[in-house]
Amino acid sequence: VRTLTGHSSYVFAVAFSPDSQYIASGSGDRTLRLWRVSDGAQKWSWTSDIALRAVAFSPDGLTLVSGSGNVGPTAGAVQLLRTSDGAVLWTRTGAAVRAVAFSPDGRTVASGSQDQTVRLWSASDGTEVRTLTGHSDYVRAVAFSPDSQYIASGSRDGTLRLWRVADGTELRTLTGHSHYVLAVAFSPDSQYIASGSGDRTLRLWRVSDG
Structure with a gap:
């Protein structure tokens, strides 16, 4: 259909908005870009200090979360941005982030990091709800269950872990x-x-018994 150009380095992450009108992309060029699907026009671009490696939209499409971090045990961040104009609503810094996810109920953001943890954040204000520990290497993937009750995380330690959102x-x-x-x-x-x-x-x- 079309090719969207503008990034000057690897594109690490892409996500469609829930209404299918926009695509967000995160790149090694340190930019997060929002594109209009209908004509491929870039709506806005936001520049981070380090590579953007993960992106996910909120269920209502009004915000999107990004995760940033360089290769190695370097600093990273989780940012929540407003979809309409790219304004940063909150930022939380820490270890390099390799994965992000929005809970289907829109209340919680999850991030997986190179410090071997999964962190849960309040989507409304960025308050850290809890830290999930147990992996022994980078967390490379996170996903919420459709009912928002569970989180699955995948790691470089070769394991997949299942967590209950309510209490971690x-x-x-x-x-x-x-x-x-x-x-x-x-x-x-x-x-x-x-x-x-x-x-x-x-x-x-199988979630019920593994």
Whole structure:
């Protein structure tokens, strides 16, 4: 249909807005850009201090969250921006961020970082709700279940972990991959989790018992 040009380095992340009108892209050129789907026009561009590696829209499409960080154990940040004009609503700094997700109920943002943690943030004001610890290497992927009750995280430690959002309890550790877990996703009915790994396999897990 079209090619959207403007980034000057790798594009690490893309996401459609819920209404399908816009695409957000994060790049190694340190910019987050919003594009109009209908004609490919760039609506706005926001520049970070470091590479933008993850992006996700809120369920209502009014905001989007981005995660930034360089390769290695360097500083990073989670930012919430307003979709209409790219204004930054809040920023929280810490370890390099490799993954972000918005809860389907719009209340919580999750970030996965190189400090081996998953952090939950209040979408309204950026307050840190809790830190989920247990992984022994970078967290490369995070996903909320469609009912917003659970979070799945995938790590370079080769494990997939399932957490309860309400209190941060780790419900189970799913093992079987022989390399990094790079992608996670819940089924629409919240009954299954799919994981993709550097071991070249895709695994399907049942949420109820792993």
